[in-house]
Amino acid sequence: MTALLQIRDLTVTFATRHGAVHAVDGVSFAVGRGEVLGLVGESGSGKSVSLRAITRLLPDFARVSGQVAWQGEDVLAMSPERLRRLRGGQIGMVFQEPMSALNPVLPIGLQITESLIAHTDLDARARRARALELLDLVGIAAGPSRLSQFPHEFSGGMRQRAMIAIALAANPAVLLADEPTTALDVTIQDQILRLLRGLVDELGMALVLVTHDLGVIAETCDRVAVMYAGRLCETGDVAAVFARPRHAYTAALLQAMPGEGTRDRKLLTIPGQAPRLDAPAIGCAFAPRCALVRPICTTDRPVLQPVAPRQSSACHAAADLAA
Amino acid sequence: MPRLGWLVGRLLQIVPTFLLIGIAVFVLARLLPGDAVSAMLGDRASDATINRLTAELGLNRSLGAQLLAFLTAAAQGDFGASLSRHVPVMRLVAEALPVTLSLVAIATTLALAIALPLAFIAALNANRWPDIAIRAVFQVGLSSPVFYIGLILLTVFAGWLGWFPVGGYGESVSEHLYHLFLPGLTLSLSFAAVVMRNLRAAVLAVLTAEYVDFARAKGLARSVVLLRHVLRNALIATVTLVGLHVGALLGGAVITETVFAVPGVGRLMIDSIFARDYPVIQALTLVLAVLVSLAFLVTDFVQMWLDPRVGR
Ligand SMILES: Nc1ncnc2c1ncn2[C@@H]1O[C@H](COP(=O)(O)OP(=O)(O)OP(=O)(O)O)[C@@H](O)[C@H]1O
Ligand SMILES: [Mg+2]
Numbered sequence: 275m276t277a278l279l280q281i282r283d284l285t286v287t288f289a290t291r292h293g294a295v296h297a298v299d300g301v302s303f304a305v306g307r308g309e310v311l312g313l314v315g316e317s318g319s320g321k322s323v324s325l326r327a328i329t330r331l332l333p334d335f336a337r338v339s340g341q342v343a344w345q346g347e348d349v350l351a352m353s354p355e356r357l358r359r360l361r362g363g364q365i366g367m368v369f370q371e372p373m374s375a376l377n378p379v380l381p382i383g384l385q386i387t388e389s390l391i392a393h394t395d396l397d398a399r400a401r402r403a404r405a406l407e408l409l410d411l412v413g414i415a416a417g418p419s420r421l422s423q424f425p426h427e428f429s430g431g432m433r434q435r436a437m438i439a440i441a442l443a444a445n446p447a448v449l450l451a452d453e454p455t456t457a458l459d460v461t462i463q464d465q466i467l468r469l470l471r472g473l474v475d476e477l478g479m480a481l482v483l484v485t486h487d488l489g490v491i492a493e494t495c496d497r498v499a500v501m502y503a504g505r506l507c508e509t510g511d512v513a514a515v516f517a518r519p520r521h522a523y524t525a526a527l528l529q530a531m532p533g534e535g536t537r538d539r540k541l542l543t544i545p546g547q548a549p550r551l552d553a554p555a556i557g558c559a560f561a562p563r564c565a566l567v568r569p570i571c572t573t574d575r576p577v578l579q580p581v582a583p584r585q586s587s588a589c590h591a592a593a594d595l596a597a
Numbered sequence: 598m599p600r601l602g603w604l605v606g607r608l609l610q611i612v613p614t615f616l617l618i619g620i621a622v623f624v625l626a627r628l629l630p631g632d633a634v635s636a637m638l639g640d641r642a643s644d645a646t647i648n649r650l651t652a653e654l655g656l657n658r659s660l661g662a663q664l665l666a667f668l669t670a671a672a673q674g675d676f677g678a679s680l681s682r683h684v685p686v687m688r689l690v691a692e693a694l695p696v697t698l699s700l701v702a703i704a705t706t707l708a709l710a711i712a713l714p715l716a717f718i719a720a721l722n723a724n725r726w727p728d729i730a731i732r733a734v735f736q737v738g739l740s741s742p743v744f745y746i747g748l749i750l751l752t753v754f755a756g757w758l759g760w761f762p763v764g765g766y767g768e769s770v771s772e773h774l775y776h777l778f779l780p781g782l783t784l785s786l787s788f789a790a791v792v793m794r795n796l797r798a799a800v801l802a803v804l805t806a807e808y809v810d811f812a813r814a815k816g817l818a819r820s821v822v823l824l825r826h827v828l829r830n831a832l833i834a835t836v837t838l839v840g841l842h843v844g845a846l847l848g849g850a851v852i853t854e855t856v857f858a859v860p861g862v863g864r865l866m867i868d869s870i871f872a873r874d875y876p877v878i879q880a881l882t883l884v885l886a887v888l889v890s891l892a893f894l895v896t897d898f899v900q901m902w903l904d905p906r907v908g909r
Binding site for chain 2: 326359361369371375376378381392424440441443
């Protein structure tokens, strides 16, 4: 599988009034054609910041280092015009907040077609047809009148789907989807996830799917990357990681997962305090909450290394977990 | 179409507003110290003269009848005759009003032409030197009184450089524009400062909005993001401010017209106050209040046009 998008050692620090916030700390992952990568981690673990860093959508006061390669091309060094064509054209993005990501004073139709204007040479009539087709694709029927409506006339779930339609407008090769189904009820969530999976399987799109929901990962993703406190804990094929987690945090998450059949959308919860990002841990960030903690965990930072075929973990207890 | 209903409702609202303005002007005139007749005639008028004027002004009728007569006449543009100039009040108002409206229009245009681009530049360079420089200059504009700025502009551009006339209004349209430029600029500066600060803050707020990031994530050109997604949304808040400020601008016109000897409503108002020309004062108060409420009406319409959430 060729990696379309390769992230290496991505680090994002926000310089704030209260000091530096280390939101993302040395994260690496790749996603290839026809592949779905699930990005999972508790709130504040740096999932959204990582996604935004890829197409350089972070505010000026964010310091970003590391490498982002789009088919071998260095994204962090792209000219503004090259970056503009990459955004939306090759890498589509669905934001986490459906209520605030659409412009409240512009009609939905325009917010879809402006994406088409930016990346295609369709004429006005074809753009309109494509916009209707996209709305239909994400399950917003009822035709042309929808195009002239404004976001406040859409429900939260419809806004989220409109945002997905916008992100898909120019047929991007990669879709970065930040919790794209949070505002949707279960049936529509399934419908949207099937739609995305279909685009991956039929058109070879690559998908990075951020979610809190391990059930979604299990159903939709090929590979999974687990984040904690801005760091990557574990990556690997979903089946392998779920069957045999090799990081203490992943293991704790899977244990806390609601049982099969209960469609409980509770956030991932494990006991203990959320980590501080202003003063990164010297050792493993998860150590204070870890059931398997040992002395080395508080002094030495574990590095992400292969622990099994196609599976890597950054955990001093990785060998014990294998047993 | 809920918005059509809102529009009609907003238009109809103007009727009670005008009525209230009329009543307020009428009541204010009765509240003036001393009665109008002796104020007009002075202390040494004969009883016969006083009685004749009282009857002429209808002051011997009941208050209700007086109010009704006043409102009916006012609705027809009849405010009686000026006491000091002995011509119909409406003729004086009709001569002065276009001058002031032109002045206010020029001032508004200049203020927006100055403030909009500078606010945008300042916001996009927040806390860097262009922003700091722009804000410093406007701070001076905001904190100096209108007459002071007027006198400086007059001294420099009309006096020393001789680029502009010292005062007056001219004969033709182009002469009018030429004569009104300096007073318009004077009037515009503090207005521009207010708009600049407001719009700069609004742009800064909008720049951090999620939908602006999303617009960038779509791969829109920077100019499209800035004009369609940032400026338009930032202007919604500023439009209200501009509308509200037109009233203040009319007030500022009084001073500016005096400094530049422009024969507008402001000058007429001041002259009439000194001459105790009550019918003129009454008519001007009414006309200005009506103008301000019309400005608010226009503001609401522009707001509705910019923001689809209004009126739904
Ligand atoms: N613009 C910003 N300025 C300062 N800190 C920020 C900014 N954006 C994010 N952060 C911080 O970076 C950290 C990671 O945030 P991020 O939004 O990536 O979390 P997340 O994993 O997406 O969480 P959630 O599941 O709640 O969406 C958080 O501590 C957050 O407070
Ligand atoms: Mg997030």
